[in-house]
Amino acid sequence: MEKLSKIGRYEFLAEPFHCDFSNHLFMGHLGNHLLNAADFHSNDRGYGMNYLNTVNKTWVLSRLAxxxxxxPKAYDKFFVETWVDSALRSFTSRNFKIVGESGHVYGYGKSVWAMIDLxxxxxxxxxxxxxxLITEYIETEYPCPIEKSxxxxLLVGATPIRSIDTYYNxxxxxxxINSVKYIEHxxxxxxxxxxxxHCIKRFEIAYVAESHQGDRLHFYREGRDSDTDFNVRITKSNRDSAEVEVCRCRVQFV
Amino acid sequence: MEKLSKIGRYEFLAEPFHCDFSNHLFMGHLGNHLLNAADFHSNDRGYGMNYLNTVNKTWVLSRLAxxxxxxPKAYDKFFVETWVDSALRSFTSRNFKIVGESGHVYGYGKSVWAMIDLxxxxxxxxxxxxxxLITEYIETEYPCPIEKSxxxxLLVGATPIRSIDTYYNxxxxxxxINSVKYIEHxxxxxxxxxxxxHCIKRFEIAYVAESHQGDRLHFYREGRDSDTDFNVRITKSNRDSAEVEVCRCRVQFV
Incomplete structure (x- = not known):
């Protein structure tokens, strides 16, 4: 395999049917594009899912901010740049930069991944x-000027503000349950x-446990210091088990 | 504008996170790609949404099969070919062919569109x-060997098998409510x-009325002659109105 650059750059289009009422890309679809970029980048360099599945392992997304x-607005072309900025035994940290055709910076992302045995x-x-192999591609100089997650x-004692069932899709x-679906929910x-x-300024999610089709998801929401800053906790329950925490999120609006 | 061919051809990727548990593209995402192809094709030829919005009109999808x-499986590249095969005063009919890189035919689609004043x-x-202008691009020879919708x-007197709320996404x-979301629901x-x-062999949907965020959707299902062939009817209700029909679908599995 030819040695590729440390930073990958992938082009995406803000598809019209992936945009909200205001004609801007949904955050969930942007999240999906970041995960695609991570997937393409790691596969291209030989440590992606495609290789890992042959040795019975996989990447698991642990945190995303x-x-x-x-x-991006409907029909805007944009690029997701992504690179791994640290790799330890148990976790790697991967950054993202979202840039337009003319160099306009839409934003950044930070993520943490674990690897598990299938x-x-x-x-x-x-x-x-x-x-x-992954350590040959660590890039620590390229800036990603946002805070870590x-x-x-933990929210305690609250009542869920919504409970939903999970289905095939x-x-x-x-x-x-797909990582992006939690963001949408x-x-x-x-x-x-x-x-x-309000616009979303920052979205953070920490994946605590997996959930499966048929699980019922419960959403708890709590305001933070300002009235545009929220914690959200997702739990799951099913016939066989009590409520178990699945995700914790923070959503900041402006 | 340079005169383009009657048939448009657009490349898509079966993104890994758009695939179901069996590693095949979700039908909803395929539907989205067909709508994208229709949008690109009509915009490229000057009678798409981008132009129509400047004259206060828009396309409305009426039927899709x-x-x-x-x-396609995860990471498969494929092409959606699309062309208009008839244009009348009130409706146009647009066909689709879904083909792989090596020419493999995944399937076909047929759709009917109306135009409305905004x-x-x-x-x-x-x-x-x-x-x-659209009549300059009518293609009637290229085959689309599936039945029309x-x-x-109408199902009458049944109880809904599911009712769901609609949200921002x-x-x-x-x-x-996004046309593709109905397919997913x-x-x-x-x-x-x-x-x-079971695999989906054929999916048909007729859009009868629009629904809006906050509407509650009710799903009625009825078996047809075989136990893998179903009619589904979607209605909406909200605080201000009784139940109104929104879509009728037919789903055939093999």
């Missing part, structure tokens, strides 16, 4: 894959009237 | 736009266990 100044579901040693404090190749907690007055 | 032999919401005369008989640029009526035994 996206911070935007504005969002049989045991236990963490795998990232540095043991292909003799630590914060620790979202929520489930990904691994049989789990969380952002659906605010209605169109709210989005007419 | 998709029939597939199989579905102020009155009344039908507009398609042939009056740009002096009947059938008339789905369901709403498109026109402020209506309908296909969610069957669970993963069903899809492990």
């Amino acid at each position: 996206i911070e935007v100044m504005d969002m 049989d045991t579901r236990h963490p795998a040693d990232i540095l043991a894959v292909r003799g630590g 914060s620790r979202v404090k 929520d489930v990904d190749i691994n049989g789990h 969380v952002l659906d907690l605010w209605d169109v009237a709210w989005y007419k007055q | 998709i029939e597939v032999m199989d579905m 102020d009155t919401r009344h039908p507009a005369d398609i042939l009056a736009v740009r002096g009947g 059938s008339r789905v008989k 369901d709403v498109d640029i026109n402020g209506h 309908v296909l969610d009526l069957w669970d993963v266990a069903w899809y492990k035994q």
Whole structure:
């Protein structure tokens, strides 16, 4: 395999049917494009899902933070640049930059990934894959000037503001609820009237446990210091189990 | 504008996170790609949304039928070919062919579109736009060997098998529930266990009325002659109105 640059750059289009009422790309679809870019970048360099599946391992997204100044509009072409800025035994950290054709910066992203063994579901040693191949692609100089994910404090004693069922279209190749679907479900907690007055500035999500089709998801929301800054906690329940935490999020609007 | 060919051809990728548990593209995402292709094709030729919006008109999807032999798998590149095969004053009919890189035919689609005036919401005369420009691009020879949409008989007296609320992410640029979201909600009526035994052969949808965020959607399902052939009817209700029909669908599995 020819040695590629550390930073990958992938072109996307803000598809008209992926845009909200204001003609701007939905945050969930932007999240999907970041995950695609991560997937393309790691596959191109030999440590992506395509290789990992042959050795019975996979990447698991642990945290994702996206911070935007504005969002691409319908038909805008844009690029997602992505690079790994650290790789440890248990976790790697991957950054994103979202740029327009003329160099306009829409925003940035930061993510944390673990690797697991597909049989045991236990963490795998990232540095043991292909003799630590990933460490040949660490890029620490290219700026990603947003804060890391914060620790979202656990909400206790609240009542869920919404509970929903999960269906066929929520489930990904691994049989789990798709990471992007959580983003959409969380952002659906605010209605169109709210989005007419507010834009998302920053979205953070920490994935705590997996959920499966048929699980019922419960959403808890709590305001933080300002009235445009929220914590959201998602739990799951099903016939066989009590409520278990699935995700914690923070959503900041302007 | 340079005169383009009658048939447009657009490349898409079956993105990994747009695939179901079996690693095949979700039908909803395929539907979205067909709508994208229709949009690109009509914009490129001067009678698309981009032009229509400047004269206060828009296209409205009235019917869509998709029939597939199989579905693209994750990372497959494929092409959607699309062409208009008839244009009348009130309706145009547009066909689709879904082909792989090596020429493999995944399936076909047929659709019917109306044009409306954005102020009155009344039908507009398609042939009056740009002096009947669309009629210069009618292609009637290229085969699309699937049946037209059938008339789905109205279901009466049934109880809905599911009712769901609609949220921010369901709403498109026109402020209506996105056409593709109905496809997803309908296909969610069957669970993963069903899809492990059955593939979608044909999906038909007729859009009867628009719905808006906050409307509650009700799904009625009725078996047809075989146990893999179903009619689905969607209605909406909200605080101010009784139940009104929104869509009628037919889903055939194999």
